[in-house]
Amino acid sequence: MKTKYVGMIIVMLVIPTVASMTSTITNETIQPQATKAILYQPTLFDWWGVDQQQTDNCGHGIILTPPSTHAQSFTPTKDKLTAVRLYMFKYGTPPEPVHITVSIRDNLTGANLTTKTIDTTVVSIGIGNDAKWVLFDFKDIMVTPGNTYYIVCSGDAGDEANAYCWFYNNEDTYTRGEAWIKPDEMSVWTNFTHGGFNPD
Numbered sequence: 001m002k003t004k005y006v007g008m009i010i011v012m013l014v015i016p017t018v019a020s021m022t023s024t025i026t027n028e029t030i031q032p033q034a035t036k037a038i039l040y041q042p043t044l045f046d047w048w049g050v051d052q053q054q055t056d057n058c059g060h061g062i063i064l065t066p067p068s069t070h071a072q073s074f075t076p077t078k079d080k081l082t083a084v085r086l087y088m089f090k091y092g093t094p095p096e097p098v099h100i101t102v103s104i105r106d107n108l109t110g111a112n113l114t115t116k117t118i119d120t121t122v123v124s125i126g127i128g129n130d131a132k133w134v135l136f137d138f139k140d141i142m143v144t145p146g147n148t149y150y151i152v153c154s155g156d157a158g159d160e161a162n163a164y165c166w167f168y169n170n171e172d173t174y175t176r177g178e179a180w181i182k183p184d185e186m187s188v189w190t191n192f193t194h195g196g197f198n199p200d
Helices: none
Strands: 008-010 012-014 052-054 060-063 069-074 084-091 099-105 114-119 132-136 149-155 163-169 179-182
Touching: 060 084, 084 099, 084 149, 114 132, 149 163
Parallel strands: 012 052, 012 084
Antiparallel strands: 008 012, 008 052, 008 084, 060 163, 069 149, 069 179, 084 132, 084 163, 099 114, 099 149
16 A cells, blocks of 8 residues: 655645644654644635645654655646645754755656745744645646656755654555655655554
C-alpha cells in the first residue's frame, strides 16, 4: 500500500487535519500525530478552479527537515498550474525562521519548472487546531494534461522533535499520483511508505 501526502491542492491541487500532537517513530522518520481531524471544506477552494486534490489524512504528518526531501506526483487535467496548497502544522518548537520550499518538476531528478519558498516568520503555521492550508503561489507554468508532475517539498531547519509537517494519508486515496522521499542528497528517490504503521 502506498502512502499519499495529504494536503495538496493544485490550483490546480490541496489537503487537511490536527489538534494536540503525539509522535511515532517509524523507519527513522518521526510522524507527528494529530488526535483530531478537521474536515476539508470544498467550498473554500472551489473559486480557485482546483484541478487536483487529495484531502484525506491519517492524522500524521511527515517532517520537513534537512536533509530529506519529499514529493507527491500528480496528473493534471488542465494546462496551466498557478499554485499549490499544502495542509501543514508545527510540531514541537522548530527554530525560526524555517524556509519551506515547494517546487514543481516533470521528473523527480530533473530541474524545477517553478519554485516558491515561504518564511515561517511571515506565514504562520500553528499547532493543533491552528494547522493551516499554506499557499505556494508561484509563477504560472504550462503543463501537459495527462502527464506526470511532482510537488517537491523540503524545509531548511528543525529536527525530529521540532519541525514543520505536511499531513499525509496511509491509504491509497489519490489514484493520480504517489508519494516519494529522498532521505538525503546521496540517496535516490523511493516510494514513501510508513512500514505498515497504524495510527489508531
